[in-house]
Amino acid sequence: MAVGIGVTTATNLDVVTETVDAVHAVDPEIPVVLGGQAAAEPDAANTGVTAWVLDGTQAVEIFTELARSRRPQWSASDSDNDGEAHGERTA
16 A cells, blocks of 8 residues: 655645655555655655655656555464454564
């Protein structure tokens, strides 16, 4: 899982910081990626995001990389009779 945030103007970067904080309050390991015109602003690095991208191609690349590196590995004991995984990741 990862979260993507798009923001157009630098005046909204404070809301990005608040959103990143809210996501990380739920799970500090969830990556947050920032895109949009404001991602090019110097202050974008101070929002707490995991990465920022400047275009759609970069977004696809970073989300693909995140998916590969964060793929959960479930142990067999975490599966119930209907085949759904439950419990903690063993990665």
